[in-house]
Amino acid sequence: MEQAFFFYFAFVIAAASVLVIAVRNPIYSAMALLVMFFHVAGLYVTLHAEFLAAVQIIVYAGAILVLYLFVVMLLNMRQDDRYHRQWPMAAAVGLTLFIEAVILTAMKGWTAPPVATGRETTVGEAGNTEAIGDVLYSTYLFPFEVASLILLVAMIGAIILAKKDPEAVNSEG
């Protein structure tokens, strides 16, 4: 049973990856990537990384991909035909997501940790969200702070770079 799940997820992930780089239209690429993100999240669930699965969907599908689509829409004005053939893609995306949802509901209760080697920080039986939260603010406090700086740089950098009027900063002369 698990193998069936794995092979489904693996197949869709691989196929979607190939689609991302194969199709011409950036919108289709982004859609294929969306499918891939959802299935990777599904794979995480089968690996008992529920927290990451949630983050994957929230951050990747919810934030990153939307950002991509936003920019593609904003900039890529020349490919007008993209509005006409969107239904097959919508159907494909919808179908795969539906199958995935079915699978994830079906495999509820499946727990089979492969090998227990007993490392420093083991994943608790109660799910890993708590475990990750625990180490994130203790063991991994330092990288956490560094990551916050990275986000700071990204935020300010994006603001500076994407500000509309380049002459506005030249007021000093």
Add this chain to the structure above:
Amino acid sequence: MHSGGFPWLSLLLVLPLVGAAAMYVVTESTARWIALAATLADLCIALPLWWLFDPQASQMQFTEHVAWITAPPIYYSLGLDGISLPLVLMTVAIMPLCVLASWTAITTRVQGFMAMLLIMETAMVGVFVALDFVLFYIFWEAMLIPMYLLIGVWGGPNRLYAAIKFFLYTLAGSVLLLVAIFALYFYGGHTFDILALSQGTYPASLQMWLFLAFFAAFAVKVPMFPFHTWLPDAHVEAPTAGSVILASILLKMGTYGFLRFSLPMLPDASRSFTPMMVALSIVAIIYGAYMALAQVDLKKLIAYSSVSHMGFVTLGIFVLNQQGIEGAVLQMVNHGITTGALFLCVGMIYERTHSRLIADNVGLASPMPQYATLLVIFALSSLGLPGTNSFVGEFLVLVGTFLWSKVATAFASLGIILAAAYILWMIQRVVFGVPLPHQLTKLKDLNRRELATLVPLALLVFWIGLFPNPLVSRMHQSVNGMIASMSRTKVAPTTQLSAGEAAPLLADGGQPLTTEGISR
């Protein structure tokens, strides 16, 4: 760590640098005087060394030894022996003349020019007195930039090409030297001390590679036959002072390198490469002379004659006997004096007629009798007339060669005959022809400054030619010591040194052997 005594050699090195630094704040006319004063002061410091030098000792004298870099152990280590003493004296004697020769010839950026001359002086003296291999290398390479600028900024019309060619040739040759120095360091007991390294014994195959690396550096500088092509370009395009420095001093560094490093450190390889070196030398002698015959440009003629004369020097070195090597050292000094003087002569006539072509400068005897007389003296010295300096040197070289091979002597003598041909032909045209009428007004005879430049050299020509003994006697012990040390590996590759000496030599790191002085 100081070996005691007055730091003569450091003073020799520092004085020109002080002069060069002063150039930054002075005007053009004072720059000339400061440069002259600095070079003359250097000469005054160097002259006493001639008498203070002990001819009976084969060790280094006037040594200074100060720790400079600790890891790896590199020392600011200076000293003079009978081989480097004449070369240092020649260097400091030539430099004031270079300043005088540039007095009116250089009109643009005089301060910069004089600063370059003075930096060159420090570097050149440094090469001859350094007793640490890294220190030597630093002086050796430090000459490149000032010389590059001397040729490139103040040179003739084709100066850019000549400057970069000079620079790249000599740099490419000397980078391999650095690798060889490292190899010696790791095989020679973790020291850069030249004297300690000269005592070491190295495997034969390593010696081969090191010899080739040394050869690349030194042969380009000499220049030996296949590597000589930068020389005519550099000589022709350089300003007079640059040509003089190049011919009189820079070329000697290659042969000095052979004497100081190749022979004592790599005796086995030197012996096995002797046939090649002798062959190349003879090719250089004949080829240089032959090319000189064909030249219409005075500077090019002298440049090619330099190739020929330096062939005698390398020939003398690589026949590996007392007469040959002493002749070679003597010939190094002689070539410095004679060829330097000839370049000065060309520079003077160029200032008047603005042409270096033989055809434009004919019949100078009647309008410029003093000049013509001096030119003839130097020309005759160049062809090795008995009574002049070159005769003694070439004679000793030929005697040494004769001991090694009679056939080689015969071929080398051919070079002397060819030299007579091109020199006499040149004199016949330049001195004794009929002057061009439109040039006559420009042909003023030498002024006092120019006489002051040439006459000292003419005196040296005759002094060495007639009384070479003081010079030869001072180098005698050093050459003897070197030849004796060369035979050390004949006994056995490793057991040659006594146990007490061999142990520290192969020991890791620590003080180099010569702190207490093996041979000082």
Add this chain to the structure above:
Amino acid sequence: MTIPLSYYLLLSGIVFLTGVIGVLLRRNIIIILLSVELMLNATNINFVAFSQYFHDVGGQVFVFFALTVAAAEVAVGLAIIIALYRAKSTINIDEFQLLKW
């Protein structure tokens, strides 16, 4: 009945290579960035699989940070693209005249 680790490795390898190929072949800068996302996801699959294998939460934490960095990168990258598009009206790398690949 469990899935061997090598299956995950194989999957992530395929996705990673697809991403690399995408970066090297495609010329639209958006699609290049999407390909980079593929590479990052391949990495994350590895981390999560190993993390489960070792029962070590460290791998999952690494994924968490990798996600954060990916988000930051996208923000900066898209800002650059927008600014560039304003200046050049193209995001096709072949049309950048000043700086050839």
Add this chain to the structure above:
Amino acid sequence: MSLYGTDLLALLPELIVVAAACLVIALDPITPASRRDLLAWLSLGALALCLGLTGGQIGTLNVRVSAFSDLVVIDAYARFWKVLLYGVTGLTILMSLPYLKAERIHLGEYYGFILLALSGMMVMVSGADLLTIYLGTELMSLSLYVMTGLNRSKPRSLEAAAKYFVLGAFSSGILLYGISLLYGMAGSTKLASIASAIGTHGANDPLVLIATILVAVGFSFKLAAVPFHMWTPDVYQGAPTSVTAFMAVAAKAASFAAFMRVFVEGLGGLKADWSLLFLLIALVTLVLGNVVAIVQTNIKRMLAYSSIAHAGYALIGFVAAGRAVGPSGSTPGLASVMIYLALYSFMTLGAFAVIGMLRKGEREGEEIEDFTGLAKRQPLAAFLMLVFMVSLAGIPPTAGFIGKFYVFMAAVDAGLAWLAAIALLFAAVSAYYYMRVVMVMYMREPDPAAVAPRLVTSPALSFVLACAVAGVIFFGLFPNSLVSFALQSVLTFK
């Protein structure tokens, strides 16, 4: 949960830098444009404070302090790089003041980004875990992407940023995949765990070899080593000159620092494999860098290729450390890389400072032709450029020679005399293009019809140039202090 008091204390310099960065960014909107210099001085003050703090730790040279669950480590090795990075960053800030004004991109955030990039670099050099090293690299890179594209009125600057960003993201993807494989082998991303896992696994696991290659490729991008160098010329040319200098010096130093720590401390067991790999990379890098630099007409591009070549030379020292057979082990090789990069910083910063102050009309004078006749118009600037070029060419008595001296000595010690010989021959090749700049400055007459370039100087810039030239000459003559500092710092890896 503890409060990490001691850990925070150990990382005080990092905290100061970050705090200063945040302060600069926060103060920027309320600082009038004419007073933005104050932000630069604020940053410099923070740097001086850090220099004092880290410098004060130097006495405790061999004490290794681990902090935050061994994710970061403060040891002598990290201190060496941090001191270097403070100095370089400070000089870059000073150099940026007049340049940014002349280019009309004097943004307060600029200083914030420099400090944030610096904090990323500090994390890189202190990282004892691939996670922290990766995050530090990203922090540095993201700041640099933004700084590269800062001159938004120039499309070239933005294109450079785009190119830098795409290839940077690509390379960190590769690096990350390599890290994930190493995690799969060791079960941890700590360098020490990876080292012990390699010890037990043996070095022949193909997965480990693939991981090593991927990590090597990822770092090669950051080091600009061939064949992963292609971003360098364009980015160096397109970025504002002060940013280029910062990238060429600080980013390269930090990347080398992290790179060496990862490979020596984490992957030391695979020495035989990676030293062969990097031997090839080093050789190709210095050959290609030097040869392609010859044909460049833009001096920033030329210096980009020269920086590629210099990375090749530094890599030779690293390879020598990997293949060392002598009793002193990898110490001379690693120390030689540190010495090389420290000395390279002085000359490169100096060269870029001269380029940054040369202006032709409204634009930067950055074509080599723009330097024509500079010796006549600006003898001092020309002389400084001469010194930097001579030093870059590695000719004594400048710092460049000392750098090459130690690298090649380590190479010969490791039995790589042939490599040293080839590399030195290409150093002679490199002299050709450095000397061409000298030739243009000193030996060509300027075209009287052309617009004469002028110099934009300021006391800050003069100070930078004075520091650079003093460093080049002083360390060229008296390298003892630097050499012993580097040698002691490397003892970390004993």
